[in-house]
Amino acid sequence: MLAMTPAEPATVTRADVDPPMPRPHEALVKVAAYCVNRGETFQLEQPPAGWRPGKDIAGLVVQAAADGSGPAACARVIAHPSAGGWAQYVAVPTDALAEIPDAVATTTAAALPLAGLTALRLLRTAGAVAGRRILLTGASGGVGHYVVELAAAAGAEITAVTASPERGRRLVELGAAGIVHDVDAAPGPFDLVLESTGGPALPRALARLATRGTLIWFGQASRTPVTLDFFDFFAGPESAAIRHFHYLDSDVALADDLVTLVRLVATGRLHPEIGLVTDWADTADVLVQLRDRRIRGNAVLTLEEQ
CATH class of the missing domain: 3.90.180.10 (Medium-chain alcohol dehydrogenases, catalytic domain)
Structure with missing residues (x-):
């Protein structure tokens, strides 16, 4: 073997x-x-x-x-x-x-499995997304594609951050309402921020959050530590929440969510x-x-x- x-x-x-x-x-x-x-x-x-x-x-x-x-x-x-x-x-x-x-x-x-489970469980953690404005960083990877398609299908207005115009066009095809190439260009405020890059992008994404909004941190693709000044909350996202997410922390069995993912693909609802x-x-x-x-x-x- x-x-x-x-x-x-x-x-x-x-x-x-x-x-x-x-x-x-x-x-x-x-x-x-x-x-x-x-x-x-x-x-x-x-x-x-x-x-x-x-x-x-x-x-x-x-x-x-x-x-x-x-x-x-x-x-x-x-x-x-x-x-x-x-x-x-x-x-x-x-x-x-x-x-x-x-x-x-x-x-x-x-x-x-990994990317699909992460996207599915991330959106489950976020709760109902219909009608909510969402900012997604690091959107051009496998997880990002799934999040965009699933969130858009659920009625969210999702803005994706990607460095590549070509990848941005594909995300629009999957349902993204808008594409930006830098977090600072995102037209907030957003009800929900899904942040996967860490480093300086996280505090900049936090600044785009609406009052009482939520930022869910699910990745550290930049491999750069994050520095936060909590006084920044008073500059805009008052009473906002930051939540860490790990895809294996779920009450739903892996097998059940894998069944969901292949069903969505088989019925043409996930690509x-x-x-x-x-x-x-x-x-x-x-x-x-x-x-x-x-x-x-x-x-x-x-x-x-x-």
């Missing part, structure tokens, strides 16, 4: 590993495709001992869970394991996988933005492209029959 293991920052090598031994509540999945996320390029810089990357996979159940839970053998599935997804075979808890409808391609499904599909041998190069923001949306790697 082959797997991908970290070698040095933004680089991976193939290695032989022992086949996974599923626990009673786990299904053994033969991976057909996996998605590589930009955040994983950061984790590869200083990987924990024994850690193998990979959280977004799609493939075929070759051994159903012994406890009878989850999909049967031969079912096509989407899965979100905690790690180890860049491999030919992965043991996945059945509460972290869902069957893929016939209408959804395997490569499309592979792009859903994964896949910027690249290539063979898994290209993983190292794809990681560099993602780190340097040269791929729009998601990157999916496919595994050929061995």
Whole structure:
């Protein structure tokens, strides 16, 4: 069996590993495709001992869970394991996988888990968004595309911040009401700010918030610490709230939300933005492209029959 293991920052090598031994509540999945996320390029810089990357996979159940839970053998599935997804075979808890409808391609499904779960749960945390004005920073990544489409479909007026005019045009197609290339250009005030870049962008986005509005911080793409002067609240967003969000902090099971995501794709209500599909041998190069923001949306790697 082959797997991908970290070698040095933004680089991976193939290695032989022992086949996974599923626990009673786990299904053994033969991976057909996996998605590589930009955040994983950061984790590869200083990987924990024994850690193998990979959280977004799609493939075929070759051994159903012994406890009878989850999909049967031969079912096509989407899965979100905690790690180890860049491999030919992965043991996945059945509460972290869902069957893929016939209408959804395997490569499309592979792009859903991390970014899709983040977007879906972020908007659930935000509450009802119909009629609300929303500012979204870092909108050109995989999460941003999903947030824009889901929020617009729910009736929100969403302004997306993206550095690229080309990516901005795609976000308009997905339902964004407006595109700006700098937070300071956003025509606030906004009822809700969804902030994913950190650094100097967060306080500038906070200044665009309406009185009693909410800023939900869900990322640190700039990798720059945030400095806040709380006296700034009196300059505009009085009584505003700042909330941290982590996508795994949810009362809804991963499997249930994965079912929702593939259903939305199957019914044409959600369109994964896949910027690249290539063979898994290209993983190292794809990681560099993602780190340097040269791929729009998601990157999916496919595994050929061995």
